[in-house]
Amino acid sequence: MHPTYTLTISCPDRVGIVAKVSNFLAMYGGWITEANHHSDLEVQQFFMRHEIRADSLPFGLDAFRTAFSPIAKEYDMQWQISDSQTRKRVVLMCSKEAHCMVDLLHRWQSGELACDIPLVISNHQDLQDLVEWHGIPFVHVPVRKDNKAEAYAEIERLIDEAQADTVVLARYMQIIPPALCEKYAHQIINIHHSFLPSFAGAKPYHQAYERGVKLIGATCHYVTEELDAGPIIDQDIVRVNHRQTAADMVRLGRDVEKAVLARGLMWHLQDRVLVHGNKTVVFN
Numbered sequence: 568m569h570p571t572y573t574l575t576i577s578c579p580d581r582v583g584i585v586a587k588v589s590n591f592l593a594m595y596g597g598w599i600t601e602a603n604h605h606s607d608l609e610v611q612q613f614f615m616r617h618e619i620r621a622d623s624l625p626f627g628l629d630a631f632r633t634a635f636s637p638i639a640k641e642y643d644m645q646w647q648i649s650d651s652q653t654r655k656r657v658v659l660m661c662s663k664e665a666h667c668m669v670d671l672l673h674r675w676q677s678g679e680l681a682c683d684i685p686l687v688i689s690n691h692q693d694l695q696d697l698v699e700w701h702g703i704p705f706v707h708v709p710v711r712k713d714n715k716a717e718a719y720a721e722i723e724r725l726i727d728e729a730q731a732d733t734v735v736l737a738r739y740m741q742i743i744p745p746a747l748c749e750k751y752a753h754q755i756i757n758i759h760h761s762f763l764p765s766f767a768g769a770k771p772y773h774q775a776y777e778r779g780v781k782l783i784g785a786t787c788h789y790v791t792e793e794l795d796a797g798p799i800i801d802q803d804i805v806r807v808n809h810r811q812t813a814a815d816m817v818r819l820g821r822d823v824e825k826a827v828l829a830r831g832l833m834w835h836l837q838d839r840v841l842v843h844g845n846k847t848v849v850f851n
């Protein structure tokens with residue numbers, strides 16, 4: 568695979584954006600290997616993601632940023648460019664449930680998840696041996712009603728010390744405080760074990776069982792202050808019926824959770840997820 572730069576853009580929609588960007592790239596010999604764009608006519612916002620062969624351009628990211636900035640300013644763009652050779656640093660967080668952590672660590676070890684995992688943080692020690700078996704440092708930060716401020720100050724220090732650009736809540740069952748949601752906006756990804764907006768909060772499978780639904784699912788979303796209400800990255804479902812107990816639903820849901828979290832994280836790592844307000848455009 569040739570190393571690529573990924574250019575993502577969000578800006579007010581108007582005529583000529585695709586031409587302007589493509590002409591800029593062509594002017595420098597830029598070889599576009601994947602192109603996606605979308606116009607949201609409701610909010611008149613334009614979204615674009617281009618992958619460009621790194622060796623087709625005569626300069627690196629810093630010079631690209633300097634050269635492209637006048638266009639970005641003219642079109643009032645929110646934009647970023649990233650290098651496929653720079654692996655994102657992902658801190659994983661968990662509690663007691665192992666399935667999502669095991670799945671992510673296996674996909675990482677097999678090379679499917681192209682990222683670095685400098686650290687795992689947990690409010691329990693149940694998964695310590697599993698994580699350390701994969702050669703990843705594990706830090707136990709207990710969270711109780713009487714130590715939340717200290718606990719989250721330590722978690723913030725650990726995330727910053729790890730120079731993480733992404734945090735994944737792999738069934739981490741504590742509420743992230745508002746200040747951290749704001750500081751790491753669109754950088755914290757959670758897997759919620761229901762087909763949101765149904766059954767937000769704790770024990771969604773028991774809520775689903777009590778309601779008698781025929782579909783259960785999982786939702787991968789960015790974390791916001793409001794619980795389970797952040798921009799959705801991916802979702803999936805599985806059919807259930809009157810024969811399934813709540814425990815059966817927990818078991819069936821695990822496979823959906825693993826698949827949805829891995830897919831959502833993969834797209835995030837590939838800069839395929841653009842956030843606008845409380846929604847996403849996913850160029851997958």
Ligand SMILES: Nc1nc2c(c(=O)[nH]1)N[C@@H](CN(C=O)c1ccc(C(=O)N[C@@H](CCC(=O)O)C(=O)O)cc1)CN2
Nearest residue numbers: 740741742743757758759768769790791792793794795
């Ligand atoms: N600020 C946010 N923090 C977290 C979110 C979020 O969307 N915004 N998602 C959760 C994960 N989650 C469901 O997906 C979830 C986690 C925890 C709870 C909950 O009620 N926890 C209880 C304590 C439970 C315990 O100690 O075992 C609580 O904190 O009082 C509901 C939903 C992760 N964090």
